[in-house]
Amino acid sequence: MPxxxxxxxxxxxxxxxxxxxxxxxxxxxxxHSGVHGVGDPPGEIRLxxxxxxxxxVSDVDITRPLGTxxxxxxxxxxxxxxxADAPVLPSRFGAVLxxxxxVAAELLDANHDEFAxxxxxxxxxxxxxxxxxxxxQVILEEILSENSRAARLRDRIRGADPDxxxxxxxxxxxxxxxxxxxxxQADTRLLVSAMKxxxxxxxxxxxxxxxxxxxxxxLIDADQAGExxxxxxxxxxxxxxxxxxxxxxxxxxxxxxxxxG
Amino acid sequence: MTVMQSGGGRGPxxxxxxxxxxxxxxxxxxxxxxxxxxxxxxxxxxxxxxxVIASVDTYLRFAEAVNRLDISQEKQGLPGLVGDMQExxxxxxxxxxxxxxxxxxxxxxxxxxxRQGARxxxxxxx
Numbered sequence: 001m002p003x004x005x006x007x008x009x010x011x012x013x014x015x016x017x018x019x020x021x022x023x024x025x026x027x028x029x030x031x032h033s034g035v036h037g038v039g040d041p042p043g044e045i046r047l048x049x050x051x052x053x054x055x056x057v058s059d060v061d062i063t064r065p066l067g068t069x070x071x072x073x074x075x076x077x078x079x080x081x082x083x084a085d086a087p088v089l090p091s092r093f094g095a096v097l098x099x100x101x102x103v104a105a106e107l108l109d110a111n112h113d114e115f116a117x118x119x120x121x122x123x124x125x126x127x128x129x130x131x132x133x134x135x136x137q138v139i140l141e142e143i144l145s146e147n148s149r150a151a152r153l154r155d156r157i158r159g160a161d162p163d164x165x166x167x168x169x170x171x172x173x174x175x176x177x178x179x180x181x182x183x184x185q186a187d188t189r190l191l192v193s194a195m196k197x198x199x200x201x202x203x204x205x206x207x208x209x210x211x212x213x214x215x216x217x218x219l220i221d222a223d224q225a226g227e228x229x230x231x232x233x234x235x236x237x238x239x240x241x242x243x244x245x246x247x248x249x250x251x252x253x254x255x256x257x258x259x260x261g
Numbered sequence: 262m263t264v265m266q267s268g269g270g271r272g273p274x275x276x277x278x279x280x281x282x283x284x285x286x287x288x289x290x291x292x293x294x295x296x297x298x299x300x301x302x303x304x305x306x307x308x309x310x311x312x313v314i315a316s317v318d319t320y321l322r323f324a325e326a327v328n329r330l331d332i333s334q335e336k337q338g339l340p341g342l343v344g345d346m347q348e349x350x351x352x353x354x355x356x357x358x359x360x361x362x363x364x365x366x367x368x369x370x371x372x373x374x375x376r377q378g379a380r381x382x383x384x385x386x387x
């Protein structure tokens with residue numbers, strides 16, 4: 001049963017406060033007190049428990065929009081701090097329910113078996129994101145040395161009036177863009193296959209920069225985190241000067257929770 | 262240069278807002294799919310998903326990057342300072358729009374705050 005210290009939902013429709021849901025955790029987690037979440041003023045994080053499940057929540061003023069930088073950071077920081085100690089099913093940003101009772105009955109109880117099974121699968125695991133960016137000059141030189149058509153087009157636009165050579169520039173740019181995309185695919189395959197037996201699952205993320213080389217989320221057992229470091233170190237050596245690699249994590253498994261479709 | 266921001270088991274690394282947005286945007290469990298009755302329709306400020314869409318602008322930018330690359334190679338015989346300046350200038354100018362947006366967003370982030378989430382109850386610490 002949820003503690004109903006903050007009865008907010010009344011019969012009237014003028015509800016001002018909702019219950020923001022960060023994610024779902026096992027019922028045996030404990031909270032640090034005094035941690036605040038999204039909203040202005042930010043509400044204190046608390047747990048709504050029901051049986052062996054609990055939801056990480058805080059009160060939020062529903063008359064104001066959510067989505068300030070502080071809101072987004074709070075959402076991620078709370079979930080990422082949790083994953084160090086307990087499995088968590090992260091909610092998508094912006095999930096608000098009417099009351100604690102609704103969280104307990106309609107969310108936790110109604111979907112108990114699915115959530116409990118998902119949490120068991122995530123036990124002892126966390127997400128890491130590996131991102132690599134091409135060094136622009138290096139990758140462009142690489143392409144020019146491999147692609148004679150691109151090199152010829154480069155020679156034709158060199159020093160020429162940009163307006164007069166617009167079509168040629170577009171042709172050249174298209175070749176470069178497509179070639180970078182092909183290299184991204186090949187380099188991503190290399191990373192994913194190197195991690196194949198060293199992770200529970202992987203998701204290739206959509207590139208958000210033209211210079212993205214690899215952008216992959218991995219779900220990794222805590223005792224395999226060192227393997228990720230080794231694979232990334234090996235690839236860093238192999239791609240030295242060409243790709244700058246970065247690892248972020250451990251974080252909540254944002255890319256590995258079902259969408260309940 | 263390779264940057265390793267964090268390794269295994271050492272806790273979350275500090276990230277900028279752009280990273281936060283990219284990490285959580287459109288990710289995570291959609292509660293609507295599980296709860297229909299008591300969902301509150303709160304307004305969420307629109308966040309533009311920065312997805313690479315190839316366009317003529319993209320192509321022209323690539324072509325320009327290659328054009329500049331070529332110039333800096335040709336001038337290798339000149340005194341180092343000139344070469345360096347041109348290289349630096351080219352690097353700056355060919356910086357994609359996306360990266361520029363990222364930098365802007367990053368200014369908002371980096372608040373340096375640290376939050377603590379839930380802890381497993383087995384350890385009786387507080």
